[in-house]
Amino acid sequence: MIKTANELIAVAQTQIDCLDAVSAKALYDGAEGTVILDVREAANAEESKLQDSVNISRGLIEMKVPKLCPDADTLILIHCGGGGRASLAALTLQNMGYTNVHAITAKFEDIKIVFG
Numbered sequence: 497m498i499k500t501a502n503e504l505i506a507v508a509q510t511q512i513d514c515l516d517a518v519s520a521k522a523l524y525d526g527a528e529g530t531v532i533l534d535v536r537e538a539a540n541a542e543e544s545k546l547q548d549s550v551n552i553s554r555g556l557i558e559m560k561v562p563k564l565c566p567d568a569d570t571l572i573l574i575h576c577g578g579g580g581r582a583s584l585a586a587l588t589l590q591n592m593g594y595t596n597v598h599a600i601t602a603k604f605e606d607i608k609i610v611f612g
Contacts, residue, residue, distance in 0.1 A: 505580045508587040509601070517602040517610035520573050524611075530571040531564065533557075535585045536604070540577065544604075546611050554581045557588055568593050575600040575607050 499507075515523065524530050532549040534541050541551035552560045554576070565572060572594060574582040579601030586599035600607055 501580065505583050508583040509599070512583060512586040512590060513598045514579070514583065514601045515573070515598050517600060517607045520575075520598065520600045520602075520607070521610045523571070523598065524573060527571045530573060533561070533572060533574045533585070535574055535576050535581045544608065546575070546608065549575070554585050557585050558592065561589060561592075561594075565594070569595050572597045573600055574598070575602075575604065577604045579603075 524532070532546055534545055534549040534551045535554040535557065536551065537553050538551060541549075545551060550564060552564070561572075572586075572589060574585050574589075574597065576582040576585075579599065582599040583601060586597045589597045602610075
């Protein structure tokens with residue numbers, strides 16, 4: 497049976513830590529060296545992005561994140577446009593061995609308001 501994207505996202509969200517925008521901001525404010533990953537496509541990030549975020553499209557995450565975050569314990573907050581791609585990317589990073597990964601499952605507009 498073929499699974500839909502929504503089914504894959506739902507399964508991923510049972511295996512990762514999902515945060516709303518307010519909880520993510522509190523975690524970010526309380527830590528140093530946090531990496532905020534924007535896994536939207538580059539064109540979306542060019543239009544509007546969080547000030548401290550790094551854009552790595554979800555399809556390139558396995559290749560680029562190890563260079564950006566060589567320490568498996570780095571606090572990584574991942575966001576996208578609505579939480580789906582962030583959830584899938586968080587599961588991928590967890591499977592790669594990262595231990596402190598969190599998906600922000602809010603809409604980008606709400607994340608941007610909270611992060612300023």
